[in-house]
Amino acid sequence: MKALVPVKRVIDYNVKVRVKADGSGVDLANVKMSMNPFDEIAVEEAIRLKEAGKVDEIVAVSIGVKQAQETLRTALAMGADRAILVVATDDVHADIEPLAVAKILKAIVDEEQPGLVLCGKQAIDNDMNATGQMLSALLGWSQATFASEVDVEGNSAKITREVDGGLQTISVKMPAIVTVDLRLNEPRYASLPNIMKAKKKPLDEKSAADYGVDVSPRLEVVKTEEPAQRAAGI
Amino acid sequence: MAVLLLAEVTGGELAMDATAKAVTAAQALGDVTVLAAGASAAAAGDAAAKIAGVSKVLVAEDASLGHRLAEPTAALIASLAGDYEHIVAPATTDAKNILPRVAALLDVMIISDATAVVDGATFERPIYAGNAIQTMKSSDAKKVITFRTANFDAAGEGGSASVETISAADNPGLSEWVENKVAKSDRPELTSAGIVVSGGRGVGSEEDFALIETLADKLGAAVGASRAAVDSGYAANDLQVGQTGKVVAPELYVAVGISGAIQHLAGMKDSKVIVAINKDEEAPIFQVADFGLVADLFDAVPELTQKL
Ligand SMILES: Cc1cc2nc3c(=O)[nH]c(=O)nc-3n(C[C@H](O)[C@H](O)[C@H](O)COP(=O)(O)OP(=O)(O)OC[C@H]3O[C@@H](n4cnc5c(N)ncnc54)[C@H](O)[C@@H]3O)c2cc1C
Ligand SMILES: Cc1cc2nc3c(=O)[nH]c(=O)nc-3n(C[C@H](O)[C@H](O)[C@H](O)COP(=O)(O)OP(=O)(O)OC[C@H]3O[C@@H](n4cnc5c(N)ncnc54)[C@H](O)[C@@H]3O)c2cc1C
Numbered sequence: 001m002k003a004l005v006p007v008k009r010v011i012d013y014n015v016k017v018r019v020k021a022d023g024s025g026v027d028l029a030n031v032k033m034s035m036n037p038f039d040e041i042a043v044e045e046a047i048r049l050k051e052a053g054k055v056d057e058i059v060a061v062s063i064g065v066k067q068a069q070e071t072l073r074t075a076l077a078m079g080a081d082r083a084i085l086v087v088a089t090d091d092v093h094a095d096i097e098p099l100a101v102a103k104i105l106k107a108i109v110d111e112e113q114p115g116l117v118l119c120g121k122q123a124i125d126n127d128m129n130a131t132g133q134m135l136s137a138l139l140g141w142s143q144a145t146f147a148s149e150v151d152v153e154g155n156s157a158k159i160t161r162e163v164d165g166g167l168q169t170i171s172v173k174m175p176a177i178v179t180v181d182l183r184l185n186e187p188r189y190a191s192l193p194n195i196m197k198a199k200k201k202p203l204d205e206k207s208a209a210d211y212g213v214d215v216s217p218r219l220e221v222v223k224t225e226e227p228a229q230r231a232a233g234i
Numbered sequence: 235m236a237v238l239l240l241a242e243v244t245g246g247e248l249a250m251d252a253t254a255k256a257v258t259a260a261q262a263l264g265d266v267t268v269l270a271a272g273a274s275a276a277a278a279g280d281a282a283a284k285i286a287g288v289s290k291v292l293v294a295e296d297a298s299l300g301h302r303l304a305e306p307t308a309a310l311i312a313s314l315a316g317d318y319e320h321i322v323a324p325a326t327t328d329a330k331n332i333l334p335r336v337a338a339l340l341d342v343m344i345i346s347d348a349t350a351v352v353d354g355a356t357f358e359r360p361i362y363a364g365n366a367i368q369t370m371k372s373s374d375a376k377k378v379i380t381f382r383t384a385n386f387d388a389a390g391e392g393g394s395a396s397v398e399t400i401s402a403a404d405n406p407g408l409s410e411w412v413e414n415k416v417a418k419s420d421r422p423e424l425t426s427a428g429i430v431v432s433g434g435r436g437v438g439s440e441e442d443f444a445l446i447e448t449l450a451d452k453l454g455a456a457v458g459a460s461r462a463a464v465d466s467g468y469a470a471n472d473l474q475v476g477q478t479g480k481v482v483a484p485e486l487y488v489a490v491g492i493s494g495a496i497q498h499l500a501g502m503k504d505s506k507v508i509v510a511i512n513k514d515e516e517a518p519i520f521q522v523a524d525f526g527l528v529a530d531l532f533d534a535v536p537e538l539t540q541k542l
Binding site: 011019097127133140141144148166182223 | 244301303304305308326327328330331332334335336337338339341342343344345346347356360361362363364365366367368369370371372373374406407408409410411412413414415416417425461464465470471472477478480496497503508522
């Protein structure tokens with residue numbers, strides 16, 4: 001079975017974000033960017049499934065600016081086999097909405113025919129928590145969100161989900177979309193030799209137009225502001 | 235303009251607080267119809283009919299809707315969507331599982347975790363763990379929205395909406411419920427409690443987390459935790475407060491042995507009064523705290539508990 005892992009390039013979680021003075025957005029110039037932490041967990045899970053003999057190929061996909069290549073190289077260095085970069089904008093401040101991302105991912109799924117898609121539960125920049133669910137709807141596949149345990153057994157998978165009341169376990173038919181939560185695993189660091197090897201792994205570059213997907217946003221950002229500051233301390 | 239609101243139904247019962255808060259948000263958009271769906275949902279529907287501001291309740295009872303599985307619930311909502319311009323829900327894990335799926339079925343974007351309604355198409359929502367607030371205007375014909383309950387007051391009681399029974403959509407049969415592991419507790423529910431006492435990595439062990447629980451019980455408070463405390467096994471996952479956990483805004487939030495990482499602050503910085511106990515006076519939690527106590531929690535917490 002092939003596993004597809006969408007990985008998003010986001011501002012590093014340690015960076016204190018700054019809102020631009022003109023209210024047009026968040027300042028991303030010269031800011032450290034990294035793989036969305038939830039997506040590292042998704043890549044790690046795919047690798048573990050491969051090590052367990054349940055997955056035979058891992059394809060990482062990123063949609064966004066050309067620089068998302070670096071994010072894909074990280075996934076390859078961790079252990080993904082190949083990567084697809086879909087350049088959908090050349091503006092580092094533009095971001096592609098989950099609905100458009102899901103449509104592009106659907107086209108890739110149609111081509112690649114994976115048995116499993118492992119997404120992050122949310123991207124830590126926009127915190128939408130939507131892409132996996134949307135992709136699942138477009139494909140008509142089963143969905144299991146917020147996974148803290150994934151157990152693939154042939155034609156189905158048992159997934160434990162982190163929900164408001166505690167934990168819920170469901171069984172989903174394969175192929176399935178799983179979105180991963182923080183406690184699923186501890187992602188590995190890429191070793192130096194693997195970082196070197198990753199440079200030689202295949203990385204295909206495509207554009208949103210190649211998949212016939214219109215990425216124009218449905219939500220217009222009217223303004224971006226600093227949250228109200230709390231008055232500190234007594 | 236009509237709004238369809240997915241009520242939060244757990245085990246056949248209405249989660250009143252979350253649903254009533256979403257009703258407040260939804261009323262700003264138009265006439266509110268509440269959908270109570272579940273394997274058993276009639277009692278929840280009757281309870282929802284009493285929320286002030288609800289004009290109609292739809293009750294869908296079917297085995298396939300039990301446990302709020304995303305596929306059949308989303309299919310049902312999508313089948314009803316024709317009559318509504320807005321489809322909304324409180325931003326619970328159930329709704330976050332279901333509504334993005336509904337949005338994609340309708341070919342519209344989801345607006346998650348909205349914190350304010352500007353007008354029928356324009357909403358505020360936090361991004362970057364609450365470090366920025368974005369105002370977004372939707373150009374979609376239908377708007378699918380989850381509302382962050384901490385930002386809205388609960389609608390009162392006194393409504394008398396009509397209740398209509400509807401049938402479920404076809405179950406695509408893609409997933410099945412296996413089991414729930416519900417953390418049982420007699421304490422108030424975290425997202426609706428007036429007081430929350432949270433413990434972090436500083437508490438050091440599952441055994442010592444009892445210090446937090448005892449203090450909470452003295453105060454009649456809910457118990458919360460940082461991610462580090464949950465990851466280390468001191469507290470259950472559903473107690474996590476923060477960007478990826480629950481968002482709370484109680485009258486009083488007591489943070490014990492929590493450093494105050496932005497991801498944690500994202501879940502509690504709208505609390506009315508914040509008290510922090512931490513032995514490190516440089517801890518960032520003190521930057522948002524109204525009352526800070528620089529002390530060893532193993533001295534301060536038992537002393538506080540005893541004095542109460
Ligand atoms: C700087 C900035 C500017 C913006 N400008 C606009 C604007 O002008 N107009 C507008 O309407 N909106 C704008 N937005 C908002 C934005 O389009 C969406 O709200 C945003 O994409 C929400 O998605 P998410 O990343 O939170 O997705 P989530 O659904 O939270 O992501 C979940 C998972 O989906 C996968 N995934 C998501 N995106 C990708 C990707 N690109 N590639 C691969 N995998 C992915 C990952 O596995 C990820 O973990 C902007 C956002 C930013 C940060
Ligand atoms: C994608 C992502 C999402 C995240 N989501 C969340 C989230 O939702 N919620 C969340 O909480 N975190 C989240 N985190 C983690 C967050 O970044 C921090 O790591 C976490 O909040 C730290 O928890 P803590 O404050 O308990 O631990 P620490 O940062 O280790 O702080 C422990 C504190 O206890 C104090 N202390 C130690 N001993 C004592 C003592 N005896 N008496 C008094 N004080 C003492 C220390 O001085 C220290 O300040 C997320 C991280 C990432 C990357």
